[in-house]
Amino acid sequence: SAGLAVRRIGTHVVCFRETGSTNTVASQLAAEGAAEGTVVLADAQTGGKGRLGRRWESPPGVNVYCSVILRPPISPLHSPQLTLLSAVATAEAIERTSGLVPAIKWPNDILANGFKVAGMLSELSAETERVEYLVLGIGVNINMERDQFPDGLRYPASSLALEAGRTVERIPFVRSLLESLDRLYDEYLLKGFPPVRDAWLARSAVMGRRVTVDGGAGILAGTVEGIDEIGALLVRTAGGSLERVLAGDVSLEG
Ligand code: BT5
The missing domain is CATH 3.30.930.10 (Bira Bifunctional Protein; Domain 2)
Structure with a gap:
């Protein structure tokens, strides 16, 4: 040290x-x-x-x-x-x-x-x-x-x-x-x-971006609106719902 x-x-x-x-x-x-x-x-x-x-x-x-x-x-x-x-x-x-x-x-x-x-x-x-x-x-x-x-x-x-x-x-x-x-x-x-x-x-590369998230159980597409108080990703889907993602792999679209 x-x-x-x-x-x-x-x-x-x-x-x-x-x-x-x-x-x-x-x-x-x-x-x-x-x-x-x-x-x-x-x-x-x-x-x-x-x-x-x-x-x-x-x-x-x-x-x-x-x-x-x-x-x-x-x-x-x-x-x-x-x-x-x-x-x-x-x-x-x-x-x-x-x-x-x-x-x-x-x-x-x-x-x-x-x-x-x-x-x-x-x-x-x-x-x-x-x-x-x-x-x-x-x-x-x-x-x-x-x-x-x-x-x-x-x-x-x-x-x-x-x-x-x-x-x-x-x-x-x-x-x-x-x-x-x-x-x-x-x-x-x-x-x-x-x-x-x-x-x-x-420093986020995802904020406001269109992403797909592979959460293991399924794939979610939407726009990133932020992260919540525990660090989960908040994704607004095309259908308008706000999804909380606790774990998964994100791909940036476009
Ligand atoms: C990670 O996992 O990105 C976590 C990496 C953590 C490594 C550190 S090193 C010190 C400490 N000791 C450990 O044993 N681990 C931690 P994930 O998001 O799952 O990405 C893994 C995938 O990235 C692999 O399946 C490969 O496709 C790819 N990959 C493997 N090695 C890579 C590298 N050196 N650089 C970039 N991509 C790599």
């Missing part, structure tokens, strides 16, 4: 050259009682996880794979708020270190020039009335090369370096990410979700 201007997040940092998944390591540490703000970093992951059992490409030497343990005094219902908080922090760090202007695609994708450059995976302790711990997993494609992306990814993908046209240093990036997370989380504990929601809306 040398030289990091943080209160909580990044006061303890555990680094691996290679591990299965930083989220899995962080969940184990959290279950064993690790302090809030403990950060797990890896240079490479052999089993990087996306949502719904998907894989996250995690080659060595080029990207950032980071997981943060939080112990927020909230109910599990409100945990999506922290996924949105992590997206705002990641977007801020991308902007500061690469000069790109990223956009957030609900719930967990960061786009640069329309390409996915980062994804988040939040995992929760077993369901109880209060969250015991929450792990925020953040994967950012920093200097990944074109030929390191496999064919057939769900969403067109790229890296900060490819989009900015120059190498981005990983250590300053991680420093910037942890400082943003720390500041936003501190504000969240003091003031609740509204400041996070405002920051998220200001």
